[in-house]
Amino acid sequence: MSAPHTEPVTAPESAGEAELAAxxxxxxxxxxxxxxxxxxxxxxxxxxxQVPFASREMPMPYGWGTGGVQVTAAIIGPEDVLKVIxxxxxxxxxxxxxxxxxxxxxxxxATTHTADATIIQTRHRIPEHTLKEGQVLVYQVPIPEPLxxxxxxxxxxxxxxxxxxxxxxxxxxxxxxxxxGRIATTYAYPVKVHGRYVMDPSPTPKxxxxxxxxxxxxxxxxxxxxxxxxxxxxxxxxxxxxFEDHPFEVQQFDRPCALCGATHVYLDEVVLDDRGxxxxxxxxxxxxxxxxxxxxxxxxxxxxxxxxxx
Amino acid sequence: xxxxxxLKVRSLSKFYGNRIGCHDVGFDLWPGEVLAIVGESGSxxxxxxxxxxxxxxxxxxxxxYRMRDGDYRDLYRMSEAERxxxxxxDWGFVHQNPADGLxxxxxxxxxxxxxxxxxGNRHYGRIRATASEWLSRVxxxxxxxxxxxxxxSGGMRQRLQIARNLxxxxxxxxxxxxxxxLDVSVQARLLDLVRGLVSDLGLSAIVVTHDLAVARLLSHRxxxxxxxxxxxxxxTDRVLDxxxxxxxxxxxxxILQV
Numbered sequence: 419m420s421a422p423h424t425e426p427v428t429a430p431e432s433a434g435e436a437e438l439a440a441x442x443x444x445x446x447x448x449x450x451x452x453x454x455x456x457x458x459x460x461x462x463x464x465x466x467x468q469v470p471f472a473s474r475e476m477p478m479p480y481g482w483g484t485g486g487v488q489v490t491a492a493i494i495g496p497e498d499v500l501k502v503i504x505x506x507x508x509x510x511x512x513x514x515x516x517x518x519x520x521x522x523x524x525x526x527x528a529t530t531h532t533a534d535a536t537i538i539q540t541r542h543r544i545p546e547h548t549l550k551e552g553q554v555l556v557y558q559v560p561i562p563e564p565l566x567x568x569x570x571x572x573x574x575x576x577x578x579x580x581x582x583x584x585x586x587x588x589x590x591x592x593x594x595x596x597x598x599g600r601i602a603t604t605y606a607y608p609v610k611v612h613g614r615y616v617m618d619p620s621p622t623p624k625x626x627x628x629x630x631x632x633x634x635x636x637x638x639x640x641x642x643x644x645x646x647x648x649x650x651x652x653x654x655x656x657x658x659x660x661f662e663d664h665p666f667e668v669q670q671f672d673r674p675c676a677l678c679g680a681t682h683v684y685l686d687e688v689v690l691d692d693r694g695x696x697x698x699x700x701x702x703x704x705x706x707x708x709x710x711x712x713x714x715x716x717x718x719x720x721x722x723x724x725x726x727x728x
Numbered sequence: 729x730x731x732x733x734x735l736k737v738r739s740l741s742k743f744y745g746n747r748i749g750c751h752d753v754g755f756d757l758w759p760g761e762v763l764a765i766v767g768e769s770g771s772x773x774x775x776x777x778x779x780x781x782x783x784x785x786x787x788x789x790x791x792x793y794r795m796r797d798g799d800y801r802d803l804y805r806m807s808e809a810e811r812x813x814x815x816x817x818d819w820g821f822v823h824q825n826p827a828d829g830l831x832x833x834x835x836x837x838x839x840x841x842x843x844x845x846x847x848g849n850r851h852y853g854r855i856r857a858t859a860s861e862w863l864s865r866v867x868x869x870x871x872x873x874x875x876x877x878x879x880x881s882g883g884m885r886q887r888l889q890i891a892r893n894l895x896x897x898x899x900x901x902x903x904x905x906x907x908x909x910l911d912v913s914v915q916a917r918l919l920d921l922v923r924g925l926v927s928d929l930g931l932s933a934i935v936v937t938h939d940l941a942v943a944r945l946l947s948h949r950x951x952x953x954x955x956x957x958x959x960x961x962x963x964t965d966r967v968l969d970x971x972x973x974x975x976x977x978x979x980x981x982x983i984l985q986v
Contacts, residue, residue, distance in 0.1 A: 581809045585846025589831070592838045592845065595852055596874050661852040 444491040444524040450474055454492035454647070458638060461649035466611030467579070468562050473645040483516060484642030486539050486558035493554060493638075494520065494537060499527045501535035506543035506684070506701035513541075530704050542605075544626040546683050546705040549635035551652065557620045559641040562648060564608045564618035584616045587659055595664055604669065610657045611650055619656075625668045625684045630656040675700045676718035678709035732794060734759045734900060734932050735780070740789030742775050748956035749775035753789070755951065755961065759899070762926060762933045764947035764964065766940060766979070772956040773936045774904060780934060781821055781902045782811050796899075816846055820893030824905040826885035829892070830877045836863060836888055837873040843896045862891040866921060883914035887921065894925065901926075903935045907942055919945050940983055944968055952976050 442448065450472075457471035476484040494500065500520055504512035508530040516539060517528050529535050532547040539556040549555060565575040568586045578586070587608050594602045607624035611617045619630060620639060630637060630650060637650040650656060660666040674681045676697040683705065685698040697718050700706035710719065733756035742749035750772035757763055765773045778784035780791060782803050792800040796818065803811070815821070823829040830839055840859035841849075849855055860870045866887040868880075877885050886906065893901060906922065907915040923946055926933055935946055943950050943964060950967050952960040952975070960973045971977045 577808075581812060583812065583846065585842060588845040588850070589834055589838045589842050592841055592852065592855065593834050596835055596837055596856075660850075662850050663853050 441523045443496070444494050444520070445477075446474065446488065446491045451492040454488055457647045458489065458492065458649060461638070461647050462636070462651050464615070465650055465654050466615030466617040466648060468646040468648045470645055471647050473642045476642065477519075478515070480643040481560060482512060483539070483541055483558035485640030485644075485647070486541070486556050486642075487516060487519070487640075488642060489556045489638050489640035489647065490520065490537060490539050491524075493556075494524055494526060496524070496526065498536045499529050499534055501529050501532065501538045501704075502540075503538065503543060503545065503702075503704075504541045505686070506545070507703045509703060531708070532702075532704055542621050542623075543684070543701055544622060544629045546680075546700070546702045547708075548629075549633055551634040553635040555633075555635050555637045557622075557637065557639045559618070559620040559639045559646075560643070561606075562618060562639065562641040562644050562646040564606075564616050579615060582614070584610075584659075587616055588661070591659060591661065591664075595661070601660065601664055601666070607666075608659050610655075610659060612654050613657075616659070617648060617650075617656075623669065623684055624658065624666075627656070627658045627666075628668065632656075671698065673698055675706060675709075675716050677716040678706045678714045678719070679716040680706070680709055680714070732759075732798075733757060734761075734794050736792040736800070737780065738790055738792075740776070740779060740791065741787050742772075742779050742784065743787045748772070750779070750953070750956045753951075753958055755958075757900075757932055757934065759932055760930045761949065762931075762935060762947045764943035764950040765934065765936045765953060766938065766943050766950055767953035768938060768979075771953040773938075773953055775956075776953070777902055777904055777934065777936045781819065782815070783821075793900075816843055817896050818898050818900065820890075820898045820901040822886075822889055822893055822901065822903040822906050824908045826877065826882070826889045829889045830885060832878050833876060835874045835876055836868065836880070839877060839888060839892050840895050843892065847896060858895065862895050863888075865925070866891045867917075881914075883910055883918060886910065886918060890922065890925070894929065894931075897929065899932060901931055901933045903933060905937055905939075906935065907937070907939065915942075922946060940968060940980065952979065 454471055457469045461467065461469045474488060476487055478484060500517065502513040502517040504510040507513060520526055521528055532545040535553065537554045537556060538545065541558045544555065563575055565578060565586060568590055569575050591601050605623050606618050606621045607627055609617055609619055609627060619627060632653050632655065634652050636652055639648045658666040671685050675683060675685060677699050680700055684701045686701045688697050688699055690696055735757040738754050740753045741751045753776055765776060767773050779786040785804065791803045793803050794800055821829065837856055837859040840862050841855040844855050844858060860873055863870050863873060868884055868887060877888055880888060907918055910918065919942060937943055947964045949962065950964045951958050952967065954975050960967055960976045967976065968980055971980050
């Protein structure tokens with residue numbers, strides 16, 4: 419207790435600035451960002467190719483989006499507007515903590531509106547609102563290698579990518595049809611990018627695959643644990659693999675969203691009670707809220723609002 | 729038979745450090761011909777087979793293969809991409825242990841169809857029809873098409889492996905102890921099947937075996953190896969009925985007579 423009132427040596431006068439000064443802008447040091455940007459540039463130059471990079475430890479566990487966070491940290495600037503979604507929702511744990519992380523270490527503006535965002539970091543969904551030129555979609559990827567469960571040897575899968583030997587990918591689809599009568603793969607559905615590399619679009623539902631095709635936005639994929647970055651540049655062909663007699667098709671829903679009445683969107687099933695009650699709502703919360711604000715009403719929204727009024 | 733050999737092997741050697749894998753092997757293989765390589769364990773049979781099938785790089789020597797367009801290519805000077813295409817279209821490799829040559833976790837139909845899909849076949853119905861036809865050709869009931877090979881007996885697995893290799897109608901098949909680990913009656917059926925397929929399809933084959941009965945049934949010519957050297961080489965019936973080398977005589981006389 420010799421000097422209880424002494425300030426820490428490095429702390430500047432203002433406490434608010436001290437908190438920020440403890441980190442470089444956007445958490446990563448500039449050399450690391452530079453290394454990641456080089457990997458991103460290479461990934462953009464070779465669409466769909468998995469570029470190795472020296473993934474860093476991040477202040478969150480693997481599987482929580484360490485790859486996506488590093489990519490976002492490397493490309494984000496003070497003028498950017500960030501949106502973070504997890505399974506389409508802006509308000510789930512993963513999305514909330516990553517958004518808070520960047521507000522703290524980069525002091526950027528955050529939004530939930532897809533159209534306003536310049537960078538959207540996502541886990542498992544592509545927003546329903548069509549992305550525009552200038553926007554960047556950053557995916558969190560758990561397993562970047564589409565051939566992983568078919569061929570466990572990484573040396574072999576790399577060779578297969580290099581020599582464009584993708585027959586094995588169709589073996590998986592063949593198995594699906596043989597077992598289920600149709601292609602039963604519903605997420606992480608393999609795609610061929612720019613007519614060359616077969617790519618795992620991260621575990622997005624195959625419903626979102628057509629949105630990747632010739633998208634105006636830049637799409638970046640970061641896998642932190644596996645230390646790989648890959649990319650789909652704007653206006654690039656992204657074709658889902660299929661058979662001539664079993665063409666690719668997306669999931670169909672037989673009812674509209676229960677809150678906003680939207681059709682042709684991806685719906686989540688929400689269990690309401692233990693007697694079989696359930697509702698289907700938009701997985702994209704921003705899209706659903708925007709529609710509700712515009713006056714669209716789903717069948718269950720009316721009930722709940724009446725109840726609230728009573 | 730065509731008047732040009734399919735495979736020309738010249739002074740092929742493989743050394744493992746100071747030890748000899750195989751030394752100064754040379755022969756021609758003609759279209760439609762089955763060559764057996766026999767010898768005891770450790771005599772260099774499998775090393776030779778692996779070198780010929782480019783799974784192993786030899787220390788010296790070269791192997792010329794006559795491509796479908798009639799040109800000879802040096803196997804060891806081809807790019808890896810070309811070699812891999814050759815291995816999955818024009819060649820087959822039947823492993824002693826079917827688990828090495830099959831994908832044990834996908835169905836029999838997909839195992840047979842894999843090569844078709846690898847060469848760009850994208851029609852499910854046609855792939856399945858071809859797979860089913862090949863299963864019946866190797867005497868596997870077609871209702872087993874969706875079962876995984878791990879549910880198959882040893883003999884069925886070996887037949888499935890053969891179907892998987894022959895589906896792209898290769899011209900040259902390498903077999904490494906194809907009947908090893910099978911009981912005698914299953915061996916007899918398999919040999920019968922292979923003999924039928926080889927003559928129907930006009931295949932050339934190189935069969936490695938330590939079982940002289942297999943060599944007698946399948947092959948036209950045979951090479952006897954000992955300590956990495958080919959010590960005797962000739963028509964199968966000649967070598968087995970009238971062996972010249974003392975070692976071959978010993979080998980032939982050690983067959984159990986029942």
